[in-house]
Amino acid sequence: MQDKLTGLAVLEMKKKRKVSMQDIADQLGVSKGTISLVLSGKAESGRISEEMCRKVRATAEEMNYQPNEIARSLSTGKTMTIGVIVSDISNEFFGSMTFHIQEQAKKYGYTVVTTNTNENLDEFNKMVTILLNKQVDGIIFVPVDNGQHIAARITKRHIPLVQIDRFYSDLEASYIVVDNYKISAKTTEHLILKGLKRIAVICYDFDVSALIERRQGCIDTLSKYNLLDPGLIKNIRYQYQEEDLKQAIHDLKNNSDKIDAIFFCSRKVFITGVKYMYKNAISIPEDMEVVCFDKIDSFAIANIPIIYIEQPIRKMGEKAVDILMEQMNGSNDRKQFVFDTELKYIN
């Protein structure tokens, strides 16, 4: 009784400190180890008496004990956290991908710290450093153009890694992507078979696998049908997409030979591109047809026919987490998943 009062009184005094396992132990007159066993569920297998377990749990509750995961992490060497690096989480595509990664991670009891690169190499490097120093148990990232050496910092330290959306072909690591080349070729062919001949492609200018494949899928198909006009392949700068797109659309509108369709290589490019098409009084689909790589929720409000490519974002995010977990559980297999995409239409 005396002890109890003293224990509580002491706690009362040093307001600041949160209640720790030691406090519970003192209160009960047992050792810290016992508390740890009970509270971390390792008391089963008869290690600790039913009686004790009950008392510990009750006291913990009563004292409003909350475990300190930082201390636990330092001790176990696991943080139960995975790091995610995307281009820009405000982009619906990456936001959605992140969402599914988070929800899946949650199922495994993991939380996620997300960071953005804005497609910038320095940022990418900084974020990797931060995540590594924070001792995340694994990393899922969207590769940034030219960042192989940065990615290598992760693999060299044997931290599980899964690339998503794109991959470094010269890095031995798992990845989850879609069949960018195949679907781009298929879509282009679809346009051609529909009778469209003058087809433009608008894409960011940086060279990550996904974009290279999309461009090439279009180009190869156009070549195959002898319809390739290099002047219609427009590469725009990520940092200046608004201006570059405006210019590109303007150029296409005024091309001496009328353009029949534009293949936009990603969602933001599509939205901005269509905006400028309207500003240039280009009617869709009467003047030109449009293709969007990615599905956008707000297609519906456009009320025009759109050909689009839908990626299984949810499955991709979930699979990325699944693979990462396997690696975190010791698997040394590097897995590569290439998901199928679907060619769809809105009329």
Place this chain on the structure above:
Amino acid sequence: MQDKLTGLAVLEMKKKRKVSMQDIADQLGVSKGTISLVLSGKAESGRISEEMCRKVRATAEEMNYQPNEIARSLSTGKTMTIGVIVSDISNEFFGSMTFHIQEQAKKYGYTVVTTNTNENLDEFNKMVTILLNKQVDGIIFVPVDNGQHIAARITKRHIPLVQIDRFYSDLEASYIVVDNYKISAKTTEHLILKGLKRIAVICYDFDVSALIERRQGCIDTLSKYNLLDPGLIKNIRYQYQEEDLKQAIHDLKNNSDKIDAIFFCSRKVFITGVKYMYKNAISIPEDMEVVCFDKIDSFAIANIPIIYIEQPIRKMGEKAVDILMEQMNGSNDRKQFVFDTELKYIN
């Protein structure tokens, strides 16, 4: 010399362990404390000799030392991490808000762990527990309907907290919101003065401050002009928004008295609503005008006139972080910021 070799050899052996300050200390034959002082920049003020500093830094570099932030956190009691809880990060609005929070936090040297509630109270509670146990230094959250007692768990532990987008009126905590009531009233009045009489309002059915104010702003204004028809105030369920919206639009279309405009209380509702308007062959703006609370990137592709309300998302996110920082630095002031919004048009 002998020592050096031994040090490296030992490291070579136990491959698994990362290099720690102790390793550098051993290598240099000095104490751990010295290394810590140098590497954490507290060597200035002449505590440690120039000479030593140079050697330590060089060796750290050479041995490829990376600090363990977990250990540092346990020692300092600070994790340099802030927790962010939003409804759903795949929602462009929250994605964008999160992005700006992250970028601003980065400026202060903090990283962010984000989690989603999906507007669900249990999830909200779980996420708070997780963040608290992870010892985040502060939390920014979007309140969930009826979660006051959960929020109180944070304030009771004196963890800095900033609410964003909405707030609990009965909780003493900082918040960053917009003038929801004022702008909704103003917008409604704008419609009325334009000559529109039969105005419908479509909003989620849960009662968080932002939505209550938006609804009420519309309702009060309609009443004031004697134009309120309670049948035109539609509350839809978050979980079943697709069905409910479909039904709502159908009802409005078939209302005996033609409807002139629909005020959509948030972006997803707007997108889905407009989709069903088109499906019901309702022309915008000929048959009905539309208002969207929030700006959407893809408005441009709709190519129809839209009246919308733009929130200063970036400023809000940044301010939330600024205030949080003040509190984390010891300020006990609770600050409330109500940002102005803008009524805008696309024609």
Place this chain on the structure above:
DNA sequence: ATGAAAGCGCTAACAT
């Protein structure tokens, strides 16, 4: 100018 050592809260191996 640098060393020594205690301590952050928890886990886990080893004692009893």
Place this chain on the structure above:
DNA sequence: ATGTTAGCGCTTTCAT
């Protein structure tokens, strides 16, 4: 069945 203790890697105070 429960206690003891040595870490985990870093910070920080007090010695020297």
